[in-house]
Amino acid sequence: xxxxxxxxxxxxxxxxxxxxxxxxxxxxxxxxxxxxxxxxxxxxxxxxxxxxxxxxxxxxxxxxxxxxxxxxxxxxxxxxxxxxxxxxxxxxxxxxxxxxxxxxxxxxxxxxxxxxxxxxxxxxxxxxxxxxxxxxxxxxxxxx
Numbered sequence: 001x002x003x004x005x006x007x008x009x010x011x012x013x014x015x016x017x018x019x020x021x022x023x024x025x026x027x028x029x030x031x032x033x034x035x036x037x038x039x040x041x042x043x044x045x046x047x048x049x050x051x052x053x054x055x056x057x058x059x060x061x062x063x064x065x066x067x068x069x070x071x072x073x074x075x076x077x078x079x080x081x082x083x084x085x086x087x088x089x090x091x092x093x094x095x096x097x098x099x100x101x102x103x104x105x106x107x108x109x110x111x112x113x114x115x116x117x118x119x120x121x122x123x124x125x126x127x128x129x130x131x132x133x134x135x136x137x138x139x140x141x142x143x144x
Contacts (some may be wrong), residue, residue: 002026002132005033006100008091009064011052014106018136019064022104023071025134033068034098035077036091037061040084051084095131104134 007022009015019035026033039057041050061077068075082090095103 002102003031004100005102006095007104008036019067023068026073033075035064036094038080042084102132107135
């Protein structure tokens, strides 16, 4: 059913759950996986503040690819850079470029008021791409 899976990961521990889910799905469907990690910055006043260093982003991406390849899955990936409020657009563009038929993301829980002013990435991408979106749970899955 799925041939091209995009996994958008962040620095949180939940990324491991998303990777294992995508890896197991890809392995059973003989699908390829593309991993996207967005190194984020934010604007504070008139200053752009890095929320993550480049080398941290590269390490997260390499770890993700090693995890998937360790599961026997064909995987590639790339690092993108974005302001936090533009991350959904970056993910949507990557899904389109990769021609993904499934997007795996991790949800971030926010209070209702905070989510109203700054929607969760998972909510934003779920409503813009015409593809299936799988939200990985926060609990870690046992490896098989």
